[in-house]
Amino acid sequence: MDNPVPRARGLMFVWLVGASQVLGLASVVLTAVWMGHYSGGFAWDGSRREFNVHPLCMVLGLVFLQGDAILVYRVFRNEAKRNVKLLHGIIHLLALIASIVGIVAVFDNHNAAKIQHMYSLHGWCGMGTLVLFCIQWVMGLLFFLFPVASSRLRALYLPIHVFCGLALLIMAIGTCLLGITEKLLFSIMSTYSQFPPEGVLANTLGIVLVCFGVLLGYLITKEEYRRPPNPEEESLSVHFKTLTEGRSPTTP
Numbered sequence: 001m002d003n004p005v006p007r008a009r010g011l012m013f014v015w016l017v018g019a020s021q022v023l024g025l026a027s028v029v030l031t032a033v034w035m036g037h038y039s040g041g042f043a044w045d046g047s048r049r050e051f052n053v054h055p056l057c058m059v060l061g062l063v064f065l066q067g068d069a070i071l072v073y074r075v076f077r078n079e080a081k082r083n084v085k086l087l088h089g090i091i092h093l094l095a096l097i098a099s100i101v102g103i104v105a106v107f108d109n110h111n112a113a114k115i116q117h118m119y120s121l122h123g124w125c126g127m128g129t130l131v132l133f134c135i136q137w138v139m140g141l142l143f144f145l146f147p148v149a150s151s152r153l154r155a156l157y158l159p160i161h162v163f164c165g166l167a168l169l170i171m172a173i174g175t176c177l178l179g180i181t182e183k184l185l186f187s188i189m190s191t192y193s194q195f196p197p198e199g200v201l202a203n204t205l206g207i208v209l210v211c212f213g214v215l216l217g218y219l220i221t222k223e224e225y226r227r228p229p230n231p232e233e234e235s236l237s238v239h240f241k242t243l244t245e246g247r248s249p250t251t252p
């Protein structure tokens with residue numbers, strides 16, 4: 001008879017991943033409704049409507065897609081690592097493209113409206129997050145997708161890469177919260193305290209983003225959802241041990 005404990009755990013995992021996807025998609029839809037319905041819609045003409053592309057692309061790219069790119073290692077933990085790596089890289093590439101479009105939109109809008117660049121805490125945190133995200137992407141490409149580094153260096157860098165991935169997701173969500181507050185103060189400062197629908201929608205977006213981040217953090221850090229060790233990983237760690245502790249690869 002099947003052991004009910006692993007089955008229940010498996011079911012729990014499926015529900016949690018499903019919930020994370022509902023939250024991630026909800027954050028994108030809420031941003032689209034906020035910018036599309038309450039803020040005048042989208043365009044690419046330097047106007048306020050071009051600005052509206054910014055939050056949508058940033059939430060889609062740096063939060064939803066970045067989160068899902070990390071999650072593939074848990075969802076497909078029993079698939080061939082090579083394929084999962086490729087999927088991880090492709091989703092990250094989409095995240096990078098969306099983020100670049102989003103940043104160009106806000107810079108374009110600021111240029112057209114003759115607004116200073118990079119004056120706010122949101123702008124500083126956002127630029128920091130984006131630059132680190134680009135570095136993380138290039139390093140990931142060099143170390144893991146087209147491994148140019150030795151296996152020792154890769155083994156050393158892997159925990160840093162994993163830590164930075166989660167840190168970047170947290171930074172992106174924090175940056176979004178700052179951006180949401182700033183945008184609300186610009187657009188509905190005088191009525192915000194009276195619970196207007198736009199304010200309630202944007203606050204809900206913030207809460208959904210936080211819940212997405214917490215759920216992803218749980219799924220990523222929970223030991224039992226990690227990839228089981230496979231021969232490729234084992235040979236890497238044996239090689240690493242050999243190099244660091246001076247043991248022969250056959251030493252038990």
Ligand code: HEM
Nearest residue numbers: 055058062107110117118120123126127172176179180183
């Ligand atoms: C991780 C996601 C985000 C990143 C990396 C990011 C990054 C940035 C950057 C670098 C700027 C400065 C542009 C300039 O100086 O010309 C900026 C501006 C702005 N962003 Fe975001 N942003 C993000 C998400 C959001 C979200 C979700 C909103 C919500 C509406 C938002 C609202 C704003 C506003 C109102 C400005 C113009 C005022 C300012 O420069 O601070 N951002 N963003």
